[in-house]
Amino acid sequence: MFGNEYVTLRESTSLVSKGTTGLRTWPAALYFAEFLLTEEMRNVVNDKQILELGSGIGFLGIFLQKINSKINFTFTDCNEEVLDNIKENFKLNFSETPCRANKLDWEALDKCDNLTTDIVLATDVVYDLRIIKPLINILNILLKFNENCQIFIASTIRNEDTSELFKKTLDESELLFQLLSPANCDEIFLYDRTAKFEILKIYKK
Ligand SMILES: C[S@@+](CC[C@H](N)C(=O)[O-])C[C@H]1O[C@@H](n2cnc3c(N)ncnc32)[C@H](O)[C@@H]1O
Incomplete structure (x- = not known):
């Protein structure tokens, strides 16, 4: 819960289920979501077009669209079951808004849509x-589509x-x-805060 939102x-509840790690929310998503609520990051994401890689069950995108309905968010993942789960979770939170959840496998990039x-x-x-390597390859491709796009990876x-x-x-690429060093984030979600997290902002040289 954040403000009046859920x-x-x-x-x-398993780390791996049905052969994928994508059917649960991982702690870096919760850590990063708290960072996204800071004024600094709200200004970065407000009203923007956002694409998520390896979305899992969709927590981050649903959360972002709850805090700003004008965000244009696209979930992506390589796993069909994970993508179905995103769509179901999206429906649990938004009855009218269309959900954009597309298959994008960084290891099978023979042709890329826009x-x-x-x-x-x-x-x-x-x-x-x-x-x-495939992950960094897709980052380079995304930077070719828009060399000014801002990339954030939380781990x-x-x-x-x-x-x-x-x-x-x-x-090397x-x-x-x-x-980034998030400071003054409100503690909203439940996760192991003793874990070590890192957020990288990635640029083209
Ligand atoms: C550990 S889970 C993290 C899920 C979510 N981002 C979170 O933080 O809760 C890793 C995710 O990356 C996805 N993934 C793994 N390899 C991938 C690939 N080659 N292309 C696209 N997605 C991939 C998995 O399907 C899974 O959803």
Whole structure:
């Protein structure tokens, strides 16, 4: 709950279910959502076109559309079951608004539809060494569609090596990053606050 608003979600209690990690909300999404409520970040996302990578069950996009109905938000994920779950969760929260939830698999990018967007968000998608390169590849593609788009990736740091490899691969692909330090965020959601989180803002060199 934030203000008078709620997000209602149907989600799994398991970390992995039906072969995917996408059927529950991960902690970096909750951490990042609290950061999005700060004035600084509200000004960044207000009324913008936003595309999320690896959306999971859709918490972040539903939350953002609850705090600003003018946001034009597109969920994406590689998993059909996850995409169906986003659509169901969306309906639980909005009866009239259309839900944009599209299949986008960073590992199968033979042809890309128009992916022009102002802002790219992703939470807890840096956990598997195998998907680091495809993830950075899609970031480069998104920057080709709009070189000024702002990219934010929030991660729970469970393994420093994975996080370091992500940063090293960003550097090798000529992308710059800035480590953001959220301050004065209200504590709204329930998650393990002793965990280590990082939010990177990523740019073209
Ligand atoms: C750990 S879950 C995080 C879900 C959500 N972002 C959150 O924070 O709650 C990782 C998500 O990335 C998606 N994913 C993994 N590999 C992907 C790929 N190659 N292309 C697109 N999405 C992918 C999974 O389907 C899953 O929904």
